[in-house]
Amino acid sequence: MAIRELKVCLLGDTGVGKSSIVCRFVQDHFDHNISPTIGASFMTKTVPCGNELHKFLIWDTAGQERFHSLAPMYYRGSAAAVIVYDITKQDSFVTLKKWVKELKEHGPDNIVMAIAGNKCDLADIREVTFKEAKEYADSIGAIAVETSAKNSINIEEVFQGISRKIPPLDPYENGEIGAMKLGRPSLQSTNRCC
């Protein structure tokens, strides 16, 4: 089974739950007292996707404004970005739109974008409706999911959604049809990983 390494970055306001989402996805753990990220942190997780294994190389960026200038290092070469907002904070949705704009202007072509409305366990104090987020996501061709890192809701689904949007490797390029590769004119690989 072919293993593909897919660089994924998480972007969004401070406190929206980026590290908590990564922690839940990779370690199935939630920490109420998690500290704000300094710079960025890195984790990996490998999941099956059809005939492939997707090894996510996950860069969790710091949301504090003073770290904003570091972000290009992490979204550069990324196959996907998970842009997170807090459903109880309209401001964090405004910040999300700024990240999308920056990715469109300076991010990799064809980067897969997933919009995660985190803290959906706090729906009784929500400020952003799912309808608003979904309409925005549709307008930019992104996946839209509401998540709760705390209650483990839709965390796997964010990454499964990304996996589904990553085009499969060219079977000629990854050796699955090696015998036919010999007589085949060269094709560009569709692999968009880092």
Ligand SMILES: Nc1nc2c(ncn2[C@@H]2O[C@H](COP(=O)(O)OP(=O)(O)OP(=O)(O)O)[C@@H](O)[C@H]2O)c(=O)[nH]1
């Ligand atoms: N209720 C609830 N709280 C959450 C959830 N996810 C994270 N939190 C809390 O929100 C706070 C911030 O979480 P972090 O994961 O550190 O947020 P972050 O986006 O990584 O923040 P920065 O590192 O500063 O960018 C912490 O107190 C978490 O416990 C969630 O799904 N529900």
